[in-house]
Amino acid sequence: MNIKRLGIGVLTGLGLTTMVATEIAIAAEQIFVPGLVYRTGPYAPNGIPFANGMQDYLTLINERDGGINGVKIVHEECETGYNTKVGVECYEKLKSKKPVTVIPNSTGITYQLIPKSYKDNIPLLTMGYGRTSAAVGSVFPWVFNFPATYWSQATAVISYIAGKEGGLGSLKGKKIVHIYHNSAYGKEANPTLKVMAEKFGFDLTLLAVDHPGQEQKATWLQIRRKKPDWIFMSGWGVMNQVAVKEAAAQGFPMDRFIGNWWSGSENDVLPSGGKANGYIAATFHTPGGGTPLHAEIKKHVYDKGLGGGELSRTGEVLYIRGMLNHVFVVEAVRNAQKHFNVKVPNGEQMQWGYENTNVTAADWKRIGLPGYPPIKVTCNDHEGGHPVLFQQWNASTKTWKVVSDWIPVMKDLVRPLMEADAAKFAKENNITPKSCS
Amino acid sequence: MEFLNLVLIAPIADMIEYPSFLAEVVFGGLMSGVMYSLVALGFVLIFKASGVFNFAQGVFALFAALTLVGLMNGTMPFTLEKSLPELPAWAAVIVTFIVMIGLAIAVERIVLRPLVNQDHIIMFMSTIGLAFVLEGLGDTIWGSEVKALDVGIPTGNFLIGEIQIQIFDLWAAGIAAFLVVVLALFFQYTRTGRALRAVADDHQAALSVGIPLKNIWIIVWSVAGLVALVAGIMWGSKSGVQFSLSLIALKALPVLILGGFTSVPGAIVGGLIIGVGEKVAEVYWGPLVDGAIENWFAYVVALVFLLFRPQGLFGDKIIERV
Numbered sequence: 001m002n003i004k005r006l007g008i009g010v011l012t013g014l015g016l017t018t019m020v021a022t023e024i025a026i027a028a029e030q031i032f033v034p035g036l037v038y039r040t041g042p043y044a045p046n047g048i049p050f051a052n053g054m055q056d057y058l059t060l061i062n063e064r065d066g067g068i069n070g071v072k073i074v075h076e077e078c079e080t081g082y083n084t085k086v087g088v089e090c091y092e093k094l095k096s097k098k099p100v101t102v103i104p105n106s107t108g109i110t111y112q113l114i115p116k117s118y119k120d121n122i123p124l125l126t127m128g129y130g131r132t133s134a135a136v137g138s139v140f141p142w143v144f145n146f147p148a149t150y151w152s153q154a155t156a157v158i159s160y161i162a163g164k165e166g167g168l169g170s171l172k173g174k175k176i177v178h179i180y181h182n183s184a185y186g187k188e189a190n191p192t193l194k195v196m197a198e199k200f201g202f203d204l205t206l207l208a209v210d211h212p213g214q215e216q217k218a219t220w221l222q223i224r225r226k227k228p229d230w231i232f233m234s235g236w237g238v239m240n241q242v243a244v245k246e247a248a249a250q251g252f253p254m255d256r257f258i259g260n261w262w263s264g265s266e267n268d269v270l271p272s273g274g275k276a277n278g279y280i281a282a283t284f285h286t287p288g289g290g291t292p293l294h295a296e297i298k299k300h301v302y303d304k305g306l307g308g309g310e311l312s313r314t315g316e317v318l319y320i321r322g323m324l325n326h327v328f329v330v331e332a333v334r335n336a337q338k339h340f341n342v343k344v345p346n347g348e349q350m351q352w353g354y355e356n357t358n359v360t361a362a363d364w365k366r367i368g369l370p371g372y373p374p375i376k377v378t379c380n381d382h383e384g385g386h387p388v389l390f391q392q393w394n395a396s397t398k399t400w401k402v403v404s405d406w407i408p409v410m411k412d413l414v415r416p417l418m419e420a421d422a423a424k425f426a427k428e429n430n431i432t433p434k435s436c437s
Numbered sequence: 438m439e440f441l442n443l444v445l446i447a448p449i450a451d452m453i454e455y456p457s458f459l460a461e462v463v464f465g466g467l468m469s470g471v472m473y474s475l476v477a478l479g480f481v482l483i484f485k486a487s488g489v490f491n492f493a494q495g496v497f498a499l500f501a502a503l504t505l506v507g508l509m510n511g512t513m514p515f516t517l518e519k520s521l522p523e524l525p526a527w528a529a530v531i532v533t534f535i536v537m538i539g540l541a542i543a544v545e546r547i548v549l550r551p552l553v554n555q556d557h558i559i560m561f562m563s564t565i566g567l568a569f570v571l572e573g574l575g576d577t578i579w580g581s582e583v584k585a586l587d588v589g590i591p592t593g594n595f596l597i598g599e600i601q602i603q604i605f606d607l608w609a610a611g612i613a614a615f616l617v618v619v620l621a622l623f624f625q626y627t628r629t630g631r632a633l634r635a636v637a638d639d640h641q642a643a644l645s646v647g648i649p650l651k652n653i654w655i656i657v658w659s660v661a662g663l664v665a666l667v668a669g670i671m672w673g674s675k676s677g678v679q680f681s682l683s684l685i686a687l688k689a690l691p692v693l694i695l696g697g698f699t700s701v702p703g704a705i706v707g708g709l710i711i712g713v714g715e716k717v718a719e720v721y722w723g724p725l726v727d728g729a730i731e732n733w734f735a736y737v738v739a740l741v742f743l744l745f746r747p748q749g750l751f752g753d754k755i756i757e758r759v
Binding site: 208217 | 458461462465466468469472576581582583584585586587592593594601603605672675676677678679680681682683684685688715716719720723727728729731732
């Protein structure tokens, strides 16, 4: 009897050991890309299309190409509810699975993860959000915020306004109001705007709106009193929808109201109906679902019933942005695989992969997004200095239309600010900048 | 000295120098206060009748608004396909009210009835659970994207002198005033209203004199559902119907502290005071500290009142017999 039990025990043990060993072996052959997403909570309407875009691009690579250079990608979502504390818990839970990268999906979470990145050696991709000065790669070697940052975006917005007013010289005396979400994210553009206000002579007013931003009467009373020439908004979630409605109710001209790229999705304008017509927003990618990449997503993902959301919503701004996040992750993995001749790159190899990101016009065509401007990241420049587009909402067709050329950012103005801020961070945290020579 | 000038003299001088702008700020505050009162009313009704602080009131407003938009858009519940006939706003409002009555019956059967005579804190905890269940249910039934809501309330603005008046705000004020009058009459002059107040005082005593507790609870939760529907329509028209709508409950808390948990007029007056107080503070003192003070300033106003009247402005006086 005892021998029988012993035999069963040994066999069970062997079976379990084999299963675990197989699992480890399979894991070693797979690329783990976690997703810190928010499909629930007050910001879910924005988080869902974003998460769907992220998920669908990886499904496309797995289904069409069998993974990245034949290595399958495993994608696991962790729900943050756009809550910084929960986001950090997600990171801690997932980091043991050796992710090739972590996308925090929130400026607040990014700020908490930056100190951890120095110890964990896991690259963070904070595309178009997060800490702007993390673009200085020598001080923030594990953080990548290309294709553009909040500070660069602010310079492009001012350039756009200048273009409408007759040049940078015409900005003198103009009144510009920045309405911002009262959070780390919302405040990011303020230092750059202040520097530009001094340099170009415009009158800048900064108005904070508290989370979630459902009630903004006091803000708009101040705007009515100020009578600004232009309004720039760094909002998120319900704050954007209420602001667009308040602007319309006051009769503020929509084509002088510019949202940043997190205030320019369909969700932000649809609730206002026809009154949002003409609203402008910055973006770093084209809107709409007519690209060759969308055709591929339809063929290899949605036609097989593997889509994360609805096919009809794959042309939405936030879906495209989610997709674009993983486009860059996949390109960085490709770089690392090729350079180090590995199947699954580790953190250091992925860091190299990001630092050598060089997406040319030919690459964009291969990816399925022809016409996008090239992006080149270096060891010390993690931003790439991508230009910015402006899109305008057409309420009757319910579509965004690009209304500008790719507007270059003022790198000469922003880079010294970034370097000063990064140097301050390095001093405060006893960080010896990495040599990028 | 400069500090005193910035904090005390400059804002007051500004008010005196530009009285029409001050009037616009005060008017804006009153109108915001009306919107807060609409939410606070739902809390007051349930607390008055059952002694329960209904944590789920904000989610009630969200659920009602989601149902209304879903019906108006012809959305098939759960599948989210637009395969049903689109109902006109008035019909959708009626059907939504019926749904809210159904919800009230379900709450009474599933949540309240098993908890009769339990401590209020247990009832309160059950409403927290209810809030999460209802939020998840709303998401599953109607989807989580932002939905435009237009029930035909006029928008736009006009000027009286230099003061800009938002037409939507006037409608909100009118609707809130109508609701308050109806509710006040209902509580004071109907048998059901008196029974509601009796139940609020003592469940067991009310039962012993033959007041059917379960019916009373269904009625009061249904009326609170109606108030939630009105609040959902007004707030949803402003911001679109989305899950952050449930957070409007946060705007009602300082109103309740100030106005008292048991007074319908208190919810209105409290809302108006909070509305004006926070707007004046934000516009005139906010810039001194980089703005965004109105949310917490509302609680400062409420707490100051609380120091002098712990039961709130219109709340029942607390008398403990030893």
